[in-house]
Structure formats: structure tokens, C-alpha cells
Amino acid sequence: EKEAALKDADARSMFLDPSTAPMSVRIRWDLLSASYVGLANHAHDVGVVRCDTALHSGQSIPYFEVLLELEEDVDHAQALAPIDVSVGLVSKHFPQNWHIGTAKTSYGYRGVDGCTVSCHLPSASADSAPTTTEAPFGSIIRSGDVIGCGLRLPSREVFFTRNGENQGLAFRLESSAEGLFPAVGLHQRHVKATFRFCGSSPRDAGFAFCPDELVEEQQRDERAQIDAQHINRAHVKLLVQEYLRSQGYAETLKTFSEEAKELDGDADEAAGLECERTAEKAAPSSYSSPG
Incomplete structure (x- = not known):
């Protein structure tokens, strides 16, 4: 089973990077799923796990999804409660124990309150202090939810989806989208995250939301803008x-x-x-x- 999982990982273009995971996270042999095994008793013992490569810029709309669920049996009240996770994009040297969006450079969707959180440099100046922002965005994240994150290029817009529904624009990056890695921050016992990455065809990736729909929408918008132009x-x-x-x-x-x-x-x-x-x-x- 272990050998088959590793062979499958070799065939994929993206997988989780065990070398960047903290002790509070256990990555499975399939290199697609991870569980939180920490204590979750203070703000900075979050377990962040990210991919080994940046989100592909070669795709029309780079996109990934994460299934978040509790591994233990839960009652109805626990199933409806928010889980302490964050999903989004981080830089290569993002801290292993901070939620996404609380340290530079990162852009996240926070599970406990449904807010977007980001931390980035406001300009290219090295003397600039990082700016942290948060804003109400979508629903809280519960066990069983599938959260997706993607980039609309070349506008550098970050969007999130939840259970196959587009939640809309979350961020507009001020600089290049290069060097941003898919990641999840876990901060609750027995929470498991399972990633889905896009291969050659998004429709074959088992996504809850198909980014091809956004590509088609973007093409229609571009065509409408062209048709609306007056030609002299x-x-x-x-x-x-x-x-x-x-x-x-x-x-x-x-x-x-x-x-x-x-x-x-x-x-x-x-x-x-x-x-x-x-x-x-x-x-x-x-x-x-x-x-």
C-alpha cells in the first residue's frame, strides 16, 4: 500500500511536502492528506502543511481543493460547529506554526468565522512593514466541507469555493502570483485535510467545483468587451x-x-x-x- 501510494505521488505534479511540516502534523503515505496531532493549546501551535511546488501558473486558472473533516465520530452539535483551520496560499518560507494570513506572505480563508485574512508587503520597498487585513467573507468551515482556492490570471485575483459554490473574489494581489504555495493550517485535534490537485484536465480531478467554468466565463466577458468597442x-x-x-x-x-x-x-x-x-x-x- 505504501509503495503504491508513493508511485501514485510520483505520477502527480503536486503533492504535500513532508520536509516543511511541523511535528504537530502527520502526513499520510499518499502525500495528499494530513492530520493534526498537536495539543492546540495556544495560538502558535498551528500545524501548517503546504505543497512542494507553487500553484501552477501554466494553467488558465490554477486551482486546488481541500476536504476538511474530523476523523473521530462526532455528535450533531459537533458536526455543525466550526473547525479551527485556514486554507489558502503561502510563500515558500511561511512559518510552520501560524495560521495562513497572519504572517507574510499569505492569503487565507479562516474556518472559525468565515473571514479572509492576509498578510503582505504593501509595496516593493524592503523598508515597508507587512500589512495584515481581515474581512467577513463566507460561511464558517465545518467537518465535511470542501474548500477550494484558485487564481484568476492575469488579474491576480484570489477566489475561494465551498462545496462546489464559488464564494467570490477574496483578494487582488498587489504583485506577482509567482511563488505562492497551496497550504492548509490545522489547529484542532483529529482534524484531517485531504488535498485535490489539478492534473491535465480539471474535469478529471474530482473537484467539487470545476475551474473550467470560470475560464469559459472569462472568455465570454472578454468577447463582450471586444464586441462593445467602437471600431473607427x-x-x-x-x-x-x-x-x-x-x-x-x-x-x-x-x-x-x-x-x-x-x-x-x-x-x-x-x-x-x-x-x-x-x-x-x-x-x-x-x-x-x-x-
Whole structure:
């Protein structure tokens, strides 16, 4: 079983990195799941586990998911209670014992209250102090929830999903998204996190939310923006003429210019007629009512 798990890990492009995990976390042989085995008795004994490689920038929308659940049997009240976890993106040298979003550079979704939390440098200056922010965002995280995190490139927008539902924009990164690693922070006994990473096809990754839907939405938005742009006929004509001239298509340039001139004349005539009609409608009537 151990050998099969390691072979499966070798076939994947992303897996958990045991070398970065603290003593409070136990990573399973499949290199996809981890459990918290610490005491959880103070704020800085969180167990952070991250991937061995940064979130892939080669994908249209880099994305991963984490299933969070309690390993022990729980009653109804415990099942509805929030669990002390954080999910998100961290830098390579993020501390092993702090929740995501509480130390630079990191961006997280906090389970106990559903807030987003981030800590980052506000500018490229080395003298700048890290800025920590938090804001209400979504639902609390309960046992059995699947939390997803992704990046919309090139806008550098970080979004989260919960149980297959997009929770919306959480952060807009001020700098490059390079060097950010998928991670989870665990701070509750018997909590287990199981990662799902995107392979060659997001639809085959077993995701609760398919990022392909966002790709299609993004393409529709881009097409709508293009369609909404006014195209100046004169600019298009000059662009085509310049291309034909630079490529040495003299005869084609001559024919195009002559036909474009005729079309411009027809367009000007049509515009003139329309102006005359508009003027006639706007002119005051010569009819006067009897006094």
C-alpha cells in the first residue's frame, strides 16, 4: 500500500511536502492528506502543511481543493460547529506554526468565522512593514466541507469555493502570483485535510467545483468587451493600407484603396441623407393655428 501510494505521488505534479511540516502534523503515505496531532493549546501551535511546488501558473486558472473533516465520530452539535483551520496560499518560507494570513506572505480563508485574512508587503520597498487585513467573507468551515482556492490570471485575483459554490473574489494581489504555495493550517485535534490537485484536465480531478467554468466565463466577458468597442472605419482602413504597403502588395493596396474610397463616398452620402431627414424632422412647422 505504501509503495503504491508513493508511485501514485510520483505520477502527480503536486503533492504535500513532508520536509516543511511541523511535528504537530502527520502526513499520510499518499502525500495528499494530513492530520493534526498537536495539543492546540495556544495560538502558535498551528500545524501548517503546504505543497512542494507553487500553484501552477501554466494553467488558465490554477486551482486546488481541500476536504476538511474530523476523523473521530462526532455528535450533531459537533458536526455543525466550526473547525479551527485556514486554507489558502503561502510563500515558500511561511512559518510552520501560524495560521495562513497572519504572517507574510499569505492569503487565507479562516474556518472559525468565515473571514479572509492576509498578510503582505504593501509595496516593493524592503523598508515597508507587512500589512495584515481581515474581512467577513463566507460561511464558517465545518467537518465535511470542501474548500477550494484558485487564481484568476492575469488579474491576480484570489477566489475561494465551498462545496462546489464559488464564494467570490477574496483578494487582488498587489504583485506577482509567482511563488505562492497551496497550504492548509490545522489547529484542532483529529482534524484531517485531504488535498485535490489539478492534473491535465480539471474535469478529471474530482473537484467539487470545476475551474473550467470560470475560464469559459472569462472568455465570454472578454468577447463582450471586444464586441462593445467602437471600431473607427478610418483607423481600420489606415491599418490595412499600412500592412499591405509594408508587405509589398502594391496591386492589392491600389485596389483596396480605390474600393475603400468608393465605400467612404457611399457612407458619406448615406450620412448626409440621414442628416437631412433629421433636420427636416427638427424644423418648425409652417402651419400656424388660427388666432
